[in-house]
Amino acid sequence: MNIGNLLKIALKALNNNKLRCFLTMLGIIIGVASVITMLAIGQGSKNSIKAQISEMGSNMIMIHPGNMQRGSVRQSADDMQTLKIPDYEALRDETSYISAVSPMVNSSGQFINGNNNYPSSLYGITPDYMEIRKVSVADGEMFDEADIKSAAKVCLLGKTVVDNLFPDGSNPIGRVVRFNKIPLTVVGVLESKGTNSMGMDQDDVVLAPYTTVMKRVLAVDYLQSIFCSALSEEMTDQATDEITSILRSRHKLKDDADDDFDIRSQQELSEMMNSTSDMMTVLLACIAGISLLVGGIGIMNIMYVSVTERTREIGLRMSIGARGIDIRNRDRQHTPAAQAAVSRTCDS
């Protein structure tokens, strides 16, 4: 029996059982669609969780000066002055695993606007910092390279600072606030980030060019830390190694000397992220597996029923000279699952 005849018979059989054919198709369609939808939803939520976690900066690397002995006295890391601007520039220009680098110097003090004042921290940074810490400007704009070069007296205010310095709700952009005695022009307001996982208010910040903070506020020539973003969370380790070798060679450390800096990455965050996405994967695999199994059993039942109700027809076809293979082929046109039952019928 040739393929054309088989197809014709199969189509006729489907045509004779329109409703069942439709319901079976519906079942299969819904089953497959639900599996696909579920996978898509799963993938989506996995990505969204991932995005939320990396929002916290899972690929962030922080470089602090390391504590070092001077003579026999161990020094506090804060007093060390080993990170300099050229170190930052070297990291900016020479690394291949880092997408963004920003130096950081910070100073605490009182911000004053007219008769309102509020104690906050002033961070001296470059625009890269925004990408590293996933901060964005809600209103106004970020300072640029020219501002950094000229140590411009500009700043961006966090939401909390704005609320306290401008309680009347007036627009702070273009206004001048004072940090201790230094006047800073407000060029932008930061997007609110709320509190972080430690309960610290992330909106309680003021950002300014690092040169401004170093020269005009602190009058220092060293950096308190350098913030970097690895290209991706997985590349954090390579980035760390690269930073280490660059800084060691720049600081001319001997092979047996300890690092005079300290690199920290968000290991905990990345572990959490990994375990979350692993859990997600397992969960999805389980759900998809169960749906497929249930769907498969459903389809199998329909197949079994359609073969059982065909035993007479199969017997007749056998009697007029169909071979076992013809019957199997015919059913294969409907579905492969019918095979086992058919061969049983043929053999009995």
Add this chain to the structure above:
Amino acid sequence: MDNTDYIIKVEHLRRDFQVGGETVHALRDVSFTISRGEFVTIMGTSGSGKSTLLNILGCLDTPTKGEYVLDGSSVRTMSKNDRARLRNRKIGFVFQNYNLLPKTTAIENVELPLLYNPAVNAKERRQRAIEALEAVGLKDRMEHKSNQMSGGQQQRVAIARALVNDPVIILADEATGNLDTRTSYSILVLFQDLYAKGRTIIFVTHNPDLAAYSSRNIVLRDGRVVSDVINPSPASAREMYASLPNDED
């Protein structure tokens, strides 16, 4: 009877079934030959082994012992597929309950055996199916579906289906069993016409009245042939049919 011109030869046929631990002897030593052009009725009470014999004659089953030669080929040693081929080319089946495919037109039912014969193309298949339906007087019902026809008409379609492959024998299993007397005779008329045209027919039945219309009657009892009588002058089913009152008039 010319012994060399036989269609069917069975010799010392035995068929045993294992039922539980017991062996049931359905056929014990059955031997006969059927020549070309005979109309044989095989009769027997239920349990006499006639269904088993029919299954073996129809190549659906193989004997435990003994020889069965159908049109020159020995069936006993054949493979399953060869037997299927033999059924397709040499045997036409007519069943008690017609066994037409449901929701399928008469002509498609008749075409069915030819679908399994790759030597026949679609055009020839159609042509032969039309001829077979003409032969059973159903030319005007070709496109009727099997559930839109009466029992007698369905049985005619089934006979057309049995004829379409031009088989050497027609095996009928209680072919009139489901029909009323009048329709039964109309089917018998058809069989007698086929017989008159030289077809070999084996008609299995438990109805002793039918023996009179065949040319030979074999009676089975307990798996043995108890009588094998040639009927030199079969009664005419057409006369009987004509004599029966027609309810529709």
